[in-house]
Amino acid sequence: MKKRIQINGIIIFIATLIVLSYSYRFFKQSTGLFDDFLEIMGIGLILLGQLLRVSARGYKSENSQSGNSLIQDGPYRMVRNPMYLGLILIGLGIVLFIFQFWAFIIFVLFFTFRYFTLIRKEEGILFNNFGQAYQNYKKKTPRLFPSPRFLFTTNIQEYLPIKFNWFKREFPAIIIVLCVSLIIESWEELGTGGWRVFMPEFLAFSSIIFFYLVLVLFLSRKDEDITKQN
8 A cells, every 4th residue: 555655656746747847738728618617517526536535435444344344335335446436536627627628638548557457456356355245246336437327316325425534534635636726727817817717716616615515514414313323
């Protein structure tokens, strides 16, 4: 795990240097309603991806019994790799929010070469540990992308449980991603359109973050009710 974090840190550092050196090629320059829509959608995906990672990490830490139990409920009922799905949502959100859309191709290539190898390795470990139980779980649960039918027919509180204490490990990453993205976007908007363009978008982003906090409260209250019943 520590080695993976170190490698990811090095990759992110190098990528940041490249992007900052050629910012005029990577950052969006256009403005308009469609561009505003993409930015709002982007910040929503970033927050949703972070929420999914918080839920998946927290649920696993409380229910895996130190890796001795195969988790098949909560976020792991939706997909087998909710943590990686969260990364995809965050990556797509960042691209929509501050980058030109072609940068998503780079993200897809990076994710494919970097994380699919890790996913296959982890799946091999799970099969060795749990055998047929994992095979049965694998047959009924998609690897990365949930089925639309599942999303529309299943209560979100069942596959996205949240507890406030779960945010402790992901909180620094949430703050860093949001702050860096908002600073870059604010710098672009102030440079191209001034305060007249910046303020409406700032209010829109603030509204999205507010509704995000309401969603977190809603999901966490449901989990507290279940805990009291048990």
